[in-house]
Amino acid sequence: MKSKKAINVEVGENIKRAREQAGFTQERFSEMVGLGPKSLSAIERGASGISLSALRRICQVLSISSDELLFYGKPKQDTSDVAQRLERLSPAQHKVACDVMYKLLEAFSLSNE
DSSP states (O other), rough: OOOOOOOHHHHHHHHHHHHHHHHHEEEEEEHHHOOOOOHHHHHTSSSSOEEEEHHHHHHHHOOOOHHHHHSSOOOOOOOOHHHHHHTTSSSSHHHHHHHHHHHHHHHHHHHOO
């Protein structure tokens, strides 16, 4: 028996939660997104992964961002202070600040591998 990948289980649970919050049965929702009921069930259980095209259709039908399905439950940081300070910069300063931030974020993502 094939073991489930943690990412598939997490995303599947998030899809199921969003579907139920929207008030759709699994059967009705599968019709709306163009998946067979068994395929949707396998995705929601984490038994199989989801294609990008299916993820896109699910997001469109539920009118939600893919971030809600991929990162649900992850704590969000308050960035309003940083955003306000960035808004006050000149265009040239803003470009430099963004370049530095993007390099930092790139370094952080590489350190998580």
